[in-house]
Amino acid sequence: MDRSIPPGLVNGLALQLRNTSQSEEDRNRDLATALEQLLQAYPTDMEKEKTMLVLALLLAKKVASHTPSLLRDVFHTTVNFINxxxxxxxxxxxRNGMD
Known part of the structure; x- marks a missing residue:
């Protein structure tokens, strides 16, 4: 999954997150849009929520690797999106892990 994330998508999200005038809602919407683009390329044999969680974390990792100065912002945005x-x-x- 990691290799299937296009560099252009990572660059675009990094540029959007660099915009300090964006609200938290705008950042969440940008992340959601990027995830929707990625979800279109994946088969539906895996739960949608599981795919979104994995892709959100991978995308955060890629953005932070691409632009280390965005680590705090991308982490915060990703955690908010997941919440x-x-x-x-x-x-x-x-719960299932504790059973």
Whole structure:
């Protein structure tokens, strides 16, 4: 999955996150848009939530590797995105892991 993330998508997201005048909502929307583009390229044999979680983390890693100065911003945006969109899924993973 990591290798299938296009460099252009990483560059574009990095540019958008560099824009300090963007609100948190704008940043979450930019990340969601990038993830939707990536999801279109993946088969549906894996749960959508699982795919989104993995891709969000991989995309954050790639943006931070591409532009290290964005590490804090991309981490914060990714955590907010996960909390807003994937919280129930992450909680179910945690519960299943403790059984």
């Amino acid at each position: 807003q969109n994937l919280r129930t899924y992450v909680r179910s993973l945690a």
